[in-house]
Amino acid sequence: MAQDQDVSRREFVKAAGAVTAVAAAIPAVYGAPAVQKVRAANDQVQYGIIGTGSRGTYLLKHLKGIDNGRCVAVCDINPENLKHGFDTIGNNPKEFKDYRELLAAKDVDAVIVTTPLFVHFPITKDALMAGKHVFCEKCLVFKPEEVHALRALHAEHPKQVLQTGLQRRYSYFYQTVKQMVDKGILGDVYYMHAQWHRNMINEPSSLWTMKPGGEKNIANWRVYRSMSGGLTAELTSHQVDVADWMFGSGPEFVTGFGSLDVLKDGRDVYDNVQLTYRYPKGRQLTYSSISTNQFLPYFNCSRAQMGECIMGTDGTIEITVGFDDPHCIAWWYREPPKKAAESAKAGEKKKEPFVAGATMVTGGGANGPIPIMTSDLNFTGKESFIDKEVKFAKRWLTSKGVMLQEEQGNPVDVELESFFDCCRTGQTPKANMEVGMADSVAVILSNMAMDEGRKVYFNEIEKMGKPGSVPVKKG
Ligand SMILES: NC(=O)c1ccc[n+]([C@@H]2O[C@H](COP(=O)([O-])OP(=O)(O)OC[C@H]3O[C@@H](n4cnc5c(N)ncnc54)[C@H](O)[C@@H]3O)[C@@H](O)[C@H]2O)c1
Numbered sequence: 001m002a003q004d005q006d007v008s009r010r011e012f013v014k015a016a017g018a019v020t021a022v023a024a025a026i027p028a029v030y031g032a033p034a035v036q037k038v039r040a041a042n043d044q045v046q047y048g049i050i051g052t053g054s055r056g057t058y059l060l061k062h063l064k065g066i067d068n069g070r071c072v073a074v075c076d077i078n079p080e081n082l083k084h085g086f087d088t089i090g091n092n093p094k095e096f097k098d099y100r101e102l103l104a105a106k107d108v109d110a111v112i113v114t115t116p117l118f119v120h121f122p123i124t125k126d127a128l129m130a131g132k133h134v135f136c137e138k139c140l141v142f143k144p145e146e147v148h149a150l151r152a153l154h155a156e157h158p159k160q161v162l163q164t165g166l167q168r169r170y171s172y173f174y175q176t177v178k179q180m181v182d183k184g185i186l187g188d189v190y191y192m193h194a195q196w197h198r199n200m201i202n203e204p205s206s207l208w209t210m211k212p213g214g215e216k217n218i219a220n221w222r223v224y225r226s227m228s229g230g231l232t233a234e235l236t237s238h239q240v241d242v243a244d245w246m247f248g249s250g251p252e253f254v255t256g257f258g259s260l261d262v263l264k265d266g267r268d269v270y271d272n273v274q275l276t277y278r279y280p281k282g283r284q285l286t287y288s289s290i291s292t293n294q295f296l297p298y299f300n301c302s303r304a305q306m307g308e309c310i311m312g313t314d315g316t317i318e319i320t321v322g323f324d325d326p327h328c329i330a331w332w333y334r335e336p337p338k339k340a341a342e343s344a345k346a347g348e349k350k351k352e353p354f355v356a357g358a359t360m361v362t363g364g365g366a367n368g369p370i371p372i373m374t375s376d377l378n379f380t381g382k383e384s385f386i387d388k389e390v391k392f393a394k395r396w397l398t399s400k401g402v403m404l405q406e407e408q409g410n411p412v413d414v415e416l417e418s419f420f421d422c423c424r425t426g427q428t429p430k431a432n433m434e435v436g437m438a439d440s441v442a443v444i445l446s447n448m449a450m451d452e453g454r455k456v457y458f459n460e461i462e463k464m465g466k467p468g469s470v471p472v473k474k475g
Contacts, residue, residue, distance in 0.1 A: 194308040197306075
């Protein structure tokens, strides 16, 4: 954190007040440490998981610590991965090779779909028709015809929960930032930038490494267009969803450039993706995903790979969901106040520091950063003298970058717990069908914009994948 843009303790607390006031409105579910309650078996949603590869097993590790759901079935076509999933959850669930047999099991109330993208829709469709609630990893669907078919099917099964695996929607930090945007704390937000850059040369990921058998080997599904949406589906999908959420609408059109420059091992998905999304009211998201370098110019360069930058007329947020460790953080920077900017434009006089008695802003640049606090650092007015001083100290150390604030509940745990709650209560998930569908549409149309080298309008989806429509070009 920049040492020359100092914030006095008094002024820091004043500035952070705007954020903590917003943060106080976020449900307290994140505020308490994860204390495991022991639930009666009939109070748990009984679920099966379909696809116990990398993501499925990762979710099972998290599901082990979640007590409002109980795994009763695991399914995978690959015996090794099936065993891995079975061993990971460790409570002796039934094992299936064919997902249709799992769907026929009466004791399964809900399913978690963590298969490759090209089989999300057929499995989700069969699961809804079998009466199950569904949590399906992003992207919800792969092809335009599936967009229309799943919308129609969901409308026929309104009592069944359909949630998408977009975990940023379940992050305390992202929710706080959304409220900051909505309450105008950042002014008018016209621009967002997001990136997910990785160095696949020095740190290849096994998920993106070609295995023997090429396209015939389903383990290579990510690198073939016949089964995958490439970087756009696997990475961009999370971040374009953040832009939709922050801007409060989907894009009007997308344009972009994609190429396969370095990882030329027979794959046919791009390893370089550059996209621009235009939203209503003159707003835009620029997006980049490259495979040769993981540098992230946010958070004083203390993190790598991915993040989003939300820029308003009064301030900027840098935010990332991170990984299990380190996970989500968000930093807030303020713009020079209107008055100072106006007088500078007129060339009237040199800018004054805009906070009296503080050394916050002495130049024309952005102020900051102010880390966004988790709700346990909110002042309630009820703390003892010592507790209050401890909070002051923690806030102060956080503002100096000495202490890092971290999410108290991993958004992945929160999304899964919330899914089971929705199954019990009938509530609509935060990452509901429409959120997941908008995200899938963005992926389909972004790839189309890059493949066809043109501006693709989002309303074009309504004409695609319907009888008599022009088929989507693949490759
Ligand atoms: N939300 C996130 O942050 C996140 C992160 C990683 C992956 N994902 C998503 O999770 C999904 C799975 O990705 P992954 O990395 O685990 O892939 P993976 O290849 O490691 O695992 C997929 C598993 O599904 C199995 N499978 C394939 N077809 C099947 C079928 N018909 N029936 C049963 N099992 C089948 C495969 O054998 C494999 O074990 C993808 O859609 C991916 O985008 C989401």
